[in-house]
Amino acid sequence: MHFKGRTVFAFVMLTMIASVLVTLTIADQMINPDQHSAPALTASASDDGEQFGLKEDELTKLNAVLELIETKYYQKVDRHELLDGAVSGMMSSLDDPYSVYMEKDVAQHFSESIEGSFTGIGAEVTLENGKIVVVSPIKGSPAERSGLLAKDVLLSVNGAKLDGLNLQDAVAKIRGPKGTKAKIQVQRAGFSDPIQLVLIRDDIDVETVYGKLRKDGTGVIEIRQFSLHTAERFKQELAKLEEQGMKGLVLDVRNNPGGVLPVVVDIAQSFLDKGATVVQVEDREGKREKTLSKGESKTYPIAVLMNNGSASASEILAGALQESAGAKLVGETSFGKGTVQVSYNKALGDGSLLKMTIAKWLTPKGNWIHENGIKPDIAIEPPDLYKVARLALEETLKPDTLGEQVRSVQIMLHGLGYEPKREDGYYGLETVEAVKKFQAEHSLPTTGQVDKLTGEALEAAVIKWIQDEKNDTQLHEAIKAVSRK
Known part of the structure; x- marks a missing residue:
């Protein structure tokens, strides 16, 4: 089999590069680009006589719409954008998040992702019911370091809403140069309020x-x-x-x-x-x-x-x-x-690429x-520390307040061995004492409040804990399974 495969999801690599791009992401097959060098505008037929391609009346209809837009629309439009939009519309009508059309620049990023060269936040996403959903963060990437998790729903990036956008447009919102900041609002199961994560786009480790x-x-x-x-x-x-x-x-x-x-x-x-x-x-x-x-x-x-x-x-x-x-x-x-995609680029003739589900x-x-x-x-x-939402403090967390940020602090404190006694998001006296104990052991002012400095120290301690292999209970269980056999 020679499918080159796409990823339904799309690597948010190249700055989330294009989820739409990453073909590599999912069970797929190596692309053997089709042999056509240019798109066929005439109808073709199969051996059994079934006709493919545009019929004369269909082609007439499309040309009529194109002409009306170019001659009657209230402002000038880019012809290439119209054609790209038409192709994207056909792919969107399939209602398959893994079948996508990539314009030339996005297709180029996609090809780079297959080679293992990435720049971005380091996560793969897909489109589910009109929402941008994380497939997985790449290990060692900004996405993983920020606490982004599989199944997270991305709501907005730097204030720009993603709901209702197609995968390509959503990824375009997330893309950006290395070193730039992406403030991502996330909806996570188990949290009533959205979570805000701040990521700095970076090169993604190409070692696999x-x-x-x-x-x-x-x-x-x-x-x-x-x-x-x-x-x-x-x-x-x-x-x-x-x-x-x-x-x-x-x-x-x-x-x-x-x-x-x-x-x-x-x-x-x-x-x-x-x-x-x-x-x-x-x-x-x-x-x-x-x-x-x-x-x-x-x-x-x-x-x-x-x-x-x-x-x-x-x-x-x-x-x-x-x-x-x-x-x-x-x-x-x-x-x-569980589906397979094939990428077609030569048939389109202009550097763009079509990734389409062809089998399961x-x-x-x-x-x-x-x-x-x-x-x-x-x-x-x-452990809970692997999935706790990272902090994005815009103001100091103080006693007698309630919220998801407080809940995250409590989960972090509990996982690190400081006992806030509760993890319901209410900043009570036990949480104050746990914060003070953490602050004292990390040479911070023992205010009992979580300011930016304390928040950063707390997150650094969590990351260090996660990176310590002795805390990886899943790995230890896998090792036991091998040892038992």
């Missing part, structure tokens, strides 16, 4: 594979996304761990939004017997094509660590290893993206996980 061998003999390989060179890097890390005597392996695909399908197939084959099914692709007619492994299984136990931000290609890997290699899935239910993918046993995700064999939620 990180491996290490623990003292207990367990190898851990983290795959952050499936870009063009990920399989090569993965095999290097795997060989290194095996040479060091690895006894078991944990594959960490948490917050991995997906990528290029042939790449994940190549990686999955490293653990599947020759002839075992890696993935199935089903077309519009219901015909299925199986991709079979050319590799061989391993003798050591394997676990796949995933969460709500594990999407597309990550889900293909999890499903293949669970059903065809007996691996254990640990963590949270995955995102649930199924696990080796024929399960379609779209919108449902894959459930783990061993379910374990991360």
Whole structure:
């Protein structure tokens, strides 16, 4: 199969680059650009006589509208913008967030994202029911550092509302040069009021594979996304761990939004017997094509660590290893993206690109996980500190007040070992004492109020806590699963 695949979501890379861009993000296949060099304006027919392309009356109608706009509209318009709008309208009518049209500049960013070169906030987004929803933040990115989470709904950026915009226009609002600030308002499940996050756009780490061998003999390989060179890097890390005597392996695909399908197939084959099914692709007619492994299984136990931000290609890997290699899935239910996109650029002839859903993918046993995700064999939620909303203090938080910011402070204090006694958002006496204790231990004025300085110190302590592997309960559970086997 030669699909190049898109991401339904779109990497908010290149400054969220275009969620619409990131094709890499989801189970997809390597694009083999179509062979046409220019768009066909005449109708064509299939072998059975079915006609495709515009009929004469349809072409007449479109030309009439174009002429009326150009000659009668109250102000001059850009002809190229009209054509782009017409194509975008056709794609929008499909009501499929993964089928999108990208204008030339956006298409260029998309191609760069496939190569693994990103600048932006480092998150992938999709369009659900007219709302911009986060698929996953990229590890080490501004999005992750700010506390952006999978399933967050983005409401506005720097005051500009995103509700009702198409994916491309929404991403355009978020895009911007490295070093610039993006104030993003977020709606998060479990919070009654919107959360405000402040991100500084930056270069996104292009390395996609990180491996290490623990003292207990367990190898851990983290795959952050499936870009063009990920399989090569993965095999290097795997060989290194095996040479060091690895006894078991944990594959960490948490917050991995997906990528290029042939790449994940190549990686999955490293653990599947020759002839075992890696993935199935089903077309519009219901015909299925199986991709079979050319590799061989391993003798050591394997676990796949995933969460709500594990999407597309990550889900293909999890499903293949669970059903065809007996691996254990640990963590949270995955995102649930089970369709395949192909990118077409040469047919359009002007540097723009069309990404369109052409099939759905199924696990080796024929399960379609779209919108449902894959459930783990061993379910374990991360500690609250991993999901707490970051602070965006515009004024000092004081006793006897109520709000989501206070609630975040309480969750942070509790997770760090200071006991505010409550996490309901009310700034009572117990919270005051917990704040004072934190301030005293961090050489801050012990006012019992959370000003900007205290807020920054509190967030820094949370980030340090999260980065300490000993607090990663999901990873520890995955290691236990491997050790038990």
